[in-house]
Amino acid sequence: MNALQPHWPVLVVIAPLLAAPLAVLIGRHRLAWAAATAASLCSFLLALQIAAQVRQTGPMVYEMGSWAAPYGIALMVDAFSALLLVIVCGASTGGLLVAARGLGNDIARHRLPLFYAAWLLALAGMAGIVVSADAFNIFVFMEISSLATYILVAGGQRREALTATFKYLIMGTLGATFYLIGIGLIYMMTGTLNLADMELRIREVGELRPILVAGGFVTVGLALKAAVFPLHTWLPNAYAEAPHAVTAFIAACSTKVALYVLLRLDFFVFQGNVPGHGAQFTGFILPLAVVAILAASVLAARARELKHLLAYSSIAQVGTILLGASMVSVTGLTASVAHMYNHALAKGALFVAVACLGTLHSQLSVEGLAGAARRMPLTMAGFVVAGLSLIGLPGTAGFVSKWYLVLAAIELGPAGVWLIAPVLAASLIAVIYIWRVVEPAYFGPSDPALPRREAHWSLLLVLWGVALLNLYFGLRPDFTLTLARQAAEALLSVSN
Amino acid sequence: MAVFGLYNYWMFVALLMIGIYTIMSRPNLIKKLIGMSIFQSAVFLLYISMDKVEGGTAPILKPGATDQIYSNPLPQVLILTAIVVGIATLALGLALVVRIRESYGTIEENEIRELDRQ
Numbered sequence: 060m061n062a063l064q065p066h067w068p069v070l071v072v073i074a075p076l077l078a079a080p081l082a083v084l085i086g087r088h089r090l091a092w093a094a095a096t097a098a099s100l101c102s103f104l105l106a107l108q109i110a111a112q113v114r115q116t117g118p119m120v121y122e123m124g125s126w127a128a129p130y131g132i133a134l135m136v137d138a139f140s141a142l143l144l145v146i147v148c149g150a151s152t153g154g155l156l157v158a159a160r161g162l163g164n165d166i167a168r169h170r171l172p173l174f175y176a177a178w179l180l181a182l183a184g185m186a187g188i189v190v191s192a193d194a195f196n197i198f199v200f201m202e203i204s205s206l207a208t209y210i211l212v213a214g215g216q217r218r219e220a221l222t223a224t225f226k227y228l229i230m231g232t233l234g235a236t237f238y239l240i241g242i243g244l245i246y247m248m249t250g251t252l253n254l255a256d257m258e259l260r261i262r263e264v265g266e267l268r269p270i271l272v273a274g275g276f277v278t279v280g281l282a283l284k285a286a287v288f289p290l291h292t293w294l295p296n297a298y299a300e301a302p303h304a305v306t307a308f309i310a311a312c313s314t315k316v317a318l319y320v321l322l323r324l325d326f327f328v329f330q331g332n333v334p335g336h337g338a339q340f341t342g343f344i345l346p347l348a349v350v351a352i353l354a355a356s357v358l359a360a361r362a363r364e365l366k367h368l369l370a371y372s373s374i375a376q377v378g379t380i381l382l383g384a385s386m387v388s389v390t391g392l393t394a395s396v397a398h399m400y401n402h403a404l405a406k407g408a409l410f411v412a413v414a415c416l417g418t419l420h421s422q423l424s425v426e427g428l429a430g431a432a433r434r435m436p437l438t439m440a441g442f443v444v445a446g447l448s449l450i451g452l453p454g455t456a457g458f459v460s461k462w463y464l465v466l467a468a469i470e471l472g473p474a475g476v477w478l479i480a481p482v483l484a485a486s487l488i489a490v491i492y493i494w495r496v497v498e499p500a501y502f503g504p505s506d507p508a509l510p511r512r513e514a515h516w517s518l519l520l521v522l523w524g525v526a527l528l529n530l531y532f533g534l535r536p537d538f539t540l541t542l543a544r545q546a547a548e549a550l551l552s553v554s555n
Numbered sequence: 556m557a558v559f560g561l562y563n564y565w566m567f568v569a570l571l572m573i574g575i576y577t578i579m580s581r582p583n584l585i586k587k588l589i590g591m592s593i594f595q596s597a598v599f600l601l602y603i604s605m606d607k608v609e610g611g612t613a614p615i616l617k618p619g620a621t622d623q624i625y626s627n628p629l630p631q632v633l634i635l636t637a638i639v640v641g642i643a644t645l646a647l648g649l650a651l652v653v654r655i656r657e658s659y660g661t662i663e664e665n666e667i668r669e670l671d672r673q
Contacts, residue, residue, distance in 0.1 A: 195633055202640045206647055213651060218658040222667055225651050229578060232591055232644050239598050239637060246630070247605045 067109050068121045068134045071144060072187045074101045075151075079179040088171035095175040096155045099182060103148035106186075110141040114541055118549075120192075128192070129256040135192035139396060139546035142539070143189040143319050146403045147312045151182040153407060153521050154308030160515040161414035165216045165302040174214055178308070181207035185316045194242045194252045197320055198235065201284070204316070205231045208309055215300040223296035230283055230293040237280025238320075244273035245328075254328060261332045270333055277324050278343065284317035287344075287381065288351030291374045298370035303414035306366065311407035314377055315399045322384055322395070326550035330387070337387045345385040351378025352481045356488035360495065365416075365423045368492055369409055372449065375485055376402045382478065383464050390470055392547035394463035397539045401448070401456035404532065408445035408525040412438055415514035415522055425496055430505025432497075435513050439500050441522040446493035448529040451486045455533040459540070461486065563604035570597035582664040584655065588648045595641040599634050606630040 063070065078098030082091040113119060118137035122128060136144065155178065166174050184204025191197050209231070213224040246252055248269050249260040264270055279290075286294040294314075298306050329336045352375050359371035380402070383395030415438040416423060416431060432439035448455035461482060468478040513519065532539055570593055577590025606627040614625040652662055659667050 195636075199636060199640065202644070206643055209647055209651075213654070218655075219671060221651055221655045221658065222671070225584060225648070225655065228644065228648050228651065229587060229591060233575070233578070233594070236595055236598055240601065243598065243601050243605065243630075 064112075065119075065121065067105050067112075068119055068136045068190045069123070071102045071105045071109070071148065072183050072190060074098045074105070075179040075186070076183040079176040079183065082172050082175045082179060086172055088168055088175075091172035091175045092155070092159055095179050096152065096159075098179060099148065099152045099155050102182065102186060103145075103152045106141070106144040106148040109136055110145050110538075110542065113138055113141040114538075114545070121190075129251050129253040132196060133192040133253060133255075134190045135255070136190050137546065137549050138542045139319065139323070139549065140189045142396060142400055142542045142546060143312075143315060144186060146315060146400055147182065147185045147189065150308050150311035150403060150407055151178070153411065153525060154178075154304050154311075156521045157307055157411055157414050157518055158302075158304035160517055161304045161418060162302055166214050174211070177207045177210040178305075180204070181211060181308075185312060188316050189319055192254050194245070194254060194257065194324075196252075198239055198242060201235055201238070201317075201320070204313070205235065205284075208313060211305045211309070212297050212301040214302050214305065216302070217300060219296065220300035223293075223300040227293045227297045230290075234280045234283030234290075234317075237276045237283065239280075241273040241275075241277030241280060244269045244276065248273075254323065258328050258332060261328060267333065270329075274325070274329055274333065274336065274339075278321065278340075281317050281321040281324075282347075285314045285321060286317075286374055286377055288347050288354065288374065288378060291351075291355070291377075294374060295367050295370040298373070299364060299366040303410065303417045307407055307410035307414060310369070310373055310410050311403040314373065315380075315403060318377065318380055318399065322392075322550060326384075326392070330551065341385045341387055344381050348378045348381040348385055349478075349481045351375060352382065352485045356485050356492070360488055360492045362492075363424055363426075365413060365425055365428065365496060366410075368425065368496070369406065369413070372489065372492065373402075373406055375489075376406070376449075379461075379464065379482065379485060382481070383460075383467060386467050386471060386475070386478075387551075388467055388470060389544070389547045389551055390463060391467035392550055393540065393543045394460050394467050396546045397463060397536070397543040398460035400539050400543070401460045401529075401532065404456050404525060404529050405445050405448040408522060408529060409442065409449065411518065411522045411525060412442040412445060415441075415518045418514045418518070419509065419512055426499065428496065429499040429503030430509075431500040433505050434509055434511045437519050438514055438522065439497070441519070441526045442500075443493075443497055444526040445529055446497065448533065450489040450493060453533075454530065456529045456531075456536070456539075458533055459536040463540075563600065563607075567597050567601045567604065570594075570600065584652045584662045584664065585649075587664075588645060588652070591648070592641065592645055595637070595644075599638060599641075602630040602634040602637070 075098045078094050082094050085091045121134040123132045181204050184200045187200030188197050209224050209228050213220055248264045249257055251257050251260055283290045325340055355371045355374035359368050362368035362371055380395050380398050383391045448457040451457040451461040464482055465479050468475040574590045574594025578587050581587055608624055608626050611624045611626040614628040656662050659670055
């Protein structure tokens with residue numbers, strides 16, 4: 060294992076990338092699932108090892124084929140990437156465990172190996188984005204993961220899944236192409252694609268206008284991919300129509316990976332090197348974040364279907380993550396990065412609970428779930444725990460990052476206190492929309508036609524595993540907070 | 556004169572706008588995909604334009620020639636990758652349109668919306 064240690068960053072990506080064609084070649088759906096899960100688990104264990112290593116000894120750098128940067132292509136895993144890597148690989152592994160029993164008959168048996176191959180490619184793409192230190196490589200990995208995700212979303216049972224995917228495809232491609240334009244302009248001015256090198260050379264650029272335009276293109280393109288408020292329209296239907304296991308996977312990580320690239324470029328590359336960037340970033344992102352938090356929360360409270368409700372809540376949480384980042388301070392970024400992790404835990408658990416509910420209910424409307432707690436008591440209890448974490452009740456993971464967000468707002472002085480209001484409002488509205496599901500499920504009239512039947516034990520195991528992690532990281536937030544703080548300091552080191 | 560010297564970049568902007576306008580204004584899904592392709596091709600043009608060095612030739616080493624000026628080969632290689640990505644996206648998009656036609660019987664966005672509402 061020790062001999063392989065320098066190769067960990069690349070192995071995380073290679074394992075699922077190699078397993079993808081293997082899953083197709085195997086052709087038998089159970090074996091393909093086993094191969095996919097094994098590869099995903101392998102990546103997850105490596106991600107945990109990397110996170111532990113990075114926490115102790117600092118960033119890991121890997122030069123592909125021993126070609127030194129900036130000419131060669133480098134991989135770099137620092138605290139920020141390590142935390143995201145854990146989210147991505149963990150979400151994929153959990154999602155695959157759910158997929159074994161939770162897919163129902165969304166996808167025909169003989170197509171399942173292809174489906175798992177697409178899943179592995181999505182995983183490899185997202186893992187590649189977070190380990191890569193090269194702006195163009197990030198684009199390629201982004202497209203790999205996006206194309207695979209479109210396939211996964213299109214696997215939904217209803218025909219609306221196809222139109223949702225088409226919309227996602229158009230918007231996703233626009234976002235990625237905007238990013239490509241931005242990278243092209245930066246390359247034009249600096250002559251490099253390596254992020255660390257870019258950071259140094261961007262200071263020497265005399266003519267700043269192309270860099271400013273590039274910043275605009277990159278930020279808007281990635282905001283589209285991350286479903287930042289006015290650009291979020293692809294997200295609700297894509298989440299709602301995808302197979303439940305897929306929703307659990309992509310809801311936990313796909314928007315976070317886009318946010319990762321956004322923060323990486325805006326802070327690591329631009330912040331401190333381009334004059335006035337911090338103020339521009341705050342001026343652009345802060346209003347969007349506040350509107351996202353309020354508007355999406357209200358939309359969630361009015362949604363009719365459970366998956367739409369949770370999807371709108373995700374858009375509000377993207378706003379919360381960006382609110383922390385837009386304060387451009389170490390505490391704010393710590394809150395932001397920690398919230399990525401904690402929200403992935405909470406939303407992942409909620410969508411696993413949706414997958415459990417989906418094994419019994421064909422319609423997942425909020426009214427249709429009346430009495431669900433009597434039919435599936437363990438599932439609904441898990442839903443409540445994850446819901447509390449989403450709300451941010453003390454003792455759950457969601458509380459920790461929201462607490463840090465409030466601290467960061469207070470640090471800003473009297474003006475910052477106003478920023479606490481949207482955070483609190485979002486939590487209160489979250490109470491409303493989670494209660495809208497929980498109240499009828501526990502106290503509503505139960506449909507006598509439906510039997511009392513829990514989901515398969517493997518689904519419950521994943522659900523309760525993640526739900527308990529929500530409590531664990533709420534009570535012992537060391538792991539998240541150390542990595543998040545290291546990440547925030549690395550992102551801001553330039554300006555200090 | 557300086558404005559005409561940037562001819563390529565004006566074409567890039569024009570194609571970009573045509574592409575994005577087509578995506579937004581046409582209800583026909585195939586036309587939307589065509590718009591998307593034009594939009595992506597515009598970016599290829601941007602990359603290809605920037606690697607041009609005045610008086611530069613193809614970046615192939617010739618024995619004996621020491622003072623040759625070469626064009627920058629890197630953007631061309633990058634854009635080769637981006638073209639492949641663009642083709643894959645277009646193929647997936649067209650496959651989706653085929654499936655949409657099979658299950659809705661139409662590829663007009665407004666008609667699909669009507670059908671979804673029912």
